[in-house]
Amino acid sequence: MIKFTINxxxxxxNLRVAKQAIGSKIAIPALSKFKIVVTAKGIxxxxxxxQTSIVKMLPVDDKDLGMLIESEGSILLEAIFFDSVISQLPDVTFELEEMENHQVLLRSGKSEITLKGQDADLYPRIETIQSAPFAKIEIGKLKQIFNEVAFAASTQESRPVLTGVHMxxxxxxxxxxxxxxxxxxxxxxxxxxxxxxxxxVVIPNRAVSGFGNIFSDDEEKVSIYLTSxxxxxxxETINFYSRLIEGAYPDTDRLIPEDVFYSLDLEFDVSELLHAMNRARLLTAGMQNGTVKLSVxxxxxxxxxxxxxxxxxxxxxxxxxKNGANLDISFNPQFIIDALKVVKEPTVRFRFISNVRPFIILPKEEGANFIQLITPIRTN
Amino acid sequence: MIKFTINxxxxxxNLRVAKQAIGSKIAIPALSKFKIVVTAKGIxxxxxxxQTSIVKMLPVDDKDLGMLIESEGSILLEAIFFDSVISQLPDVTFELEEMENHQVLLRSGKSEITLKGQDADLYPRIETIQSAPFAKIEIGKLKQIFNEVAFAASTQESRPVLTGVHMxxxxxxxxxxxxxxxxxxxxxxxxxxxxxxxxxVVIPNRAVSGFGNIFSDDEEKVSIYLTSxxxxxxxETINFYSRLIEGAYPDTDRLIPEDVFYSLDLEFDVSELLHAMNRARLLTAGMQNGTVKLSVxxxxxxxxxxxxxxxxxxxxxxxxxKNGANLDISFNPQFIIDALKVVKEPTVRFRFISNVRPFIILPKEEGANFIQLITPIRTN
Structure with a gap:
């Protein structure tokens, strides 16, 4: 039966890293709970x-935790409630002791709180992945990539594969x-x-957008493992699992036009253009499919x-x-705003083919490594 | 026809002071709009x-406004939209010029925006109050009073008079x-x-809680005027009107027990007790009418x-x-938490009569000037 003291x-x-996997809709009762496993190695x-699962390790030798394990074991505790209770404890440390019938006694300062827990065996098994890692990348780098890309995923469930991020x-x-x-x-x-x-693979957008909140140390490297x-x-201390989206992702590379087709290149200051687009968007607020016209x-x-x-x-x-032919083209200003927001460089290049063909947006320096494509809206 | 330039x-x-009166439910179409009146004196x-109305004056001699009035007039403009458009203008100043058919042209930097307005005569008349002021008080002081009291008002419409604040x-x-x-x-x-x-009078709680956001200069004095x-x-620059709640407010002074009846006085550190109550409240979360017991x-x-x-x-x-007899008393911890939150002094005094009679909470120093009364919950 568990007994430990900790900061x-x-x-x-640490609890709040894991808590991010707790959903608002609870599929089975056990998933509203934390599973806490205490061994000689830590918690x-x-x-x-x-759909997504987080396993957070608290190593016994992590000095910040001031952990003292007296007895090992495992238990389930109601997640949201447990988090609230811990956060309200009066002292800088607390002791957690498992009692009879999966009850847990928390002691901190002059406060004693008894919580009802459950048998850890009621928790569903989390898939373990045994393979070698497929890739390894700095957390900060992967966060940036996800931020640059994920917003363009679909929110419509009609084509599930498009609601994910293709990696x-x-x-x-x-x-x-x-x-x-x-x-x-x-x-x-x-x-x-x-x-x-x-x-x-196609990763659900929810997992991609959650990534940045789960992994906080941008310098650390994260390994990517896969199963089907x-x-x-x-x-070292976080396992973040997500189910994949099934189905074939479309071949998107063929959508990006070859260089020879462009008829007009424009370069803008990102921040200036973003402000102008925000102003223009305001005026489209009352319209269904409101469009903004760029007249070059x-x-x-x-x-x-x-x-x-x-x-x-x-x-x-x-x-x-500016290089190329004159053009009148209409588009949804929100798409341009979303696109500009993820461009880190100060200068951005737009490349147009015609007013009915998708145009591309590139950061000036980095060029083709980061391409955004936007379909114009036909007016007339 | 209006024409002015301004910072x-x-x-x-200034616009955002007035905007606070714009409701989420619009009773008549004109009330979704700002009325803007420009005279030689200002805007x-x-x-x-x-229910509530705000008139904000922008005096022509206010240096911060950098106002230049070229032509007087009045107009109605869609409030939320106008606010968004102004906030997105590119330059530090803008010009507003009324055109034909109540259209308004905004010029700022290289941006020109035309907005549709309406005839100012469509705006309902705001009641004007001609009497002498009934009272005058520092804004900071009145904010504090409202903060100390308003939270105790009822949210139940069954007795409308209790949803207001009695002044x-x-x-x-x-x-x-x-x-x-x-x-x-x-x-x-x-x-x-x-x-x-x-x-x-009985002032609607919404007006009382809005007060602090409308008047920002705590040193300034506010005059209180009344009609029936x-x-x-x-x-000097803000008129904030609110309808009153009709009906007789109950005689609440008779509810506060006389000094001779108290059998137990306890003094606590406000912050310590607040933390203990917050912990206790957590455990009542799952219970209907969850109560906390104090055993002295x-x-x-x-x-x-x-x-x-x-x-x-x-x-x-x-x-x-501690002075007085032992006692076991139960209560809703949220009521104590709400009460302690508005006590500015570090020490608070509780005075009890019995476990079935309301008890009072006083700041230790100020005493009877600020009394809170809480009804216990009978258990068993």
Missing amino acids: KSAFLS ELTASNG MLIEHQILVVVATDSHRLSRRETRLESFGEDFE TSVLFKT SDDKDILSVNSPEIGSSYEELNVLE | KSAFLS ELTASNG MLIEHQILVVVATDSHRLSRRETRLESFGEDFE TSVLFKT SDDKDILSVNSPEIGSSYEELNVLE
Whole structure:
């Protein structure tokens, strides 16, 4: 039966890493609980919503935890409630002792709290992955990639595969991450330092967006393990499992036009253009499928909106560099805003083919490693 | 037809004072709009939800506004949208010019935005109050009073008068502010520096809780004006009107027991007790009408909860000062938490009569000027 003493706030921050897997919809009762396993090596906290699972290890030799294990064992405790109770304990440390009938007694300062727990055997088995890692990458780098790409995934369940993020390793070393909702696409290519076996999976967007909150040390490296149904992101103290989305992801590379087709290149200051798009978007608020028009002519480059209900806007854009033919093209300003928000460089390049063909957005320096594609809206 | 130039961010902060009166439910279409009146004296911004109205004056001689009025007039503009558009303008100043058909042209930097407005005559008349002020008080002081009292008002519409805050001037100088939901009561008494005519009104809680966001300068004095149906809080640049709640407020002073009846006085550190109550409340989370028990005996003072579903808690309280008979009393911990949160002093006194009679909570130093009353819960 479990008995240990530990630093409250250090325990709590570990608990909150695991807690992120607890869902708002609880599929089976045991999944509303933490599984706590105490061994001579330390404490292992597990939480899961059936789709994603997090196992957080608290090693006994981690000085920050001030951990003293007197007795080993395992138990299930109601997750949200346990978190609240721990956070309210009066002292800087607390003792957790398992009593009869899976009850747990928490002692801290002058406070004694008894909680009802459950047998750890009631917890579903989390898949373990035995293979070698397929890839290894710095956490900060992978966070950035996910941030650049994931927003473009679809929110429509009609084509489930598009609600995920497509991740591939090609040529044993090039990581390609793509998402598209079929109106816009974002694609990031990164050469890894390590070599691995080529793979191709579709990761649910929820797991991708959760990644950044689960792994906090940007310098640390995370290993990516795969089975046919799951992905595991693994560091020394965190195992983050997610189910994969089944089904073939479309071949998106063929959507990106070849260089020879472009008829107009424009360069903008990212922040200036973002502000102009935000203003323009306001005027589209009252319209269904509100569009903004970009008119590129010899003397001026104008962004304009005409919304019969609300009013109109007209703004001359500051183009840093222009090459090619004049063009009038209309698009959903939200797509441009989303695209610009993930561009880290100060200058961005737009490349157009015609007013009915998708156009691409590239950071000026990095170029083709990070391509975004947006479909214009046909007006007239 | 209106035409003026003004500093964008200064205009925006004034606009946002008025905007607080815009409701989420719009009773009549005109109330979704700002009324903007421009005269030689400056700009007047009006917003209202029918129950509360705010008129914000922007005097022409306010240097921060950098205002230049070229032409006077009045117009209605869609409030939320106008606020968004102004906030997105590119330059530090903008020009607003009224065009044909109540259209308004905003010019800022290279951006030109045309908005559709409406005739100002479509706006409902805001009641004007001509009387002398009934009372005058520092804004910071009145904010504190409202904060100390308003939380105790009822949220149940079954007795509308209890959803408001009772405000009286007695003996021409003593301001008494009370709220109760019939389970707990909070009452603050303040001697004003100025004299006024006695009055008694019930102000909707929404107006009371909005007060602190509308008036920002705590040093400034606000004058209180009354009609039979409305209250007006007025400073040099803000008129804040609220409808009153009709109906007689109960005589709450008779609820506060006389000194002779108390059988037990306890003093606590506010912050320590608040933490203990928060812990105890957690354990009541799963129970309907969850109660916490305070057991005062010769050797120990214990706060305990027993929740059959979740668990139990037991905590020895640190009592700073104790006078009187032993007692076991049960109550809703949320009421104590709410009460302690508004006590500014570090030490608080509880005074008990018996375990079935309401008890009172007083800040130790200030005593009877700020009384809170809580009804215990009968158990067994």
